[in-house]
Amino acid sequence: MPLFEIETDNHIIIxxxxxxxxxSAIVTDAYPSERVIRLTKRPRDTWVISKAALGIPNAADVCDSARDCLSKAQGDKVHAIRLYMHETGVDLEQARKAIESNMVMGW
Incomplete structure (x- = not known):
């Protein structure tokens, strides 16, 4: 089965x-008020997101720390960001990127 990248106004769905x-029906089911603005059939059956492209250095530590903070915060993004900033000493923007990127990967 092919892998599709489906972009809406607010989401990119893989x-x-x-x-x-x-x-397209996947978007209609999940986000009925959004419209598909781009739909691309991927050339391979996998999807890779570069953590460096997201601005996350030292990827292994970030994942473990971010996922731990998400777990402690029980999925509350704002609380997880605060915990991450406290535990790692990074600024708000770096903490936001780390927490949000791990949220979309499933923690």
Whole structure:
């Protein structure tokens, strides 16, 4: 089954689907008020996001720390960001990027 990248006004969704129509239906089910603005069939069956591109240095430590903070905060993003800033000493923007990138990866 092909992998599709589906961009809406507020989200980028990566999902397997049989075809373009099925991929669009994923958006309709999950976000009925959003419109598909770009739909791309990926050339391979995997998706990779570079942590360096997200501005996250030293990826292994960030993941473990960010996921630990998300767990302690029970998924509360703002609380997790505060915890992350306190535990790592990074600024607000770095903490936000670390927590948000780990939220989308599933913690």
């Amino acid at each position: 999902s397997w689907a049989q075809d373009s129509d099925s991929a």
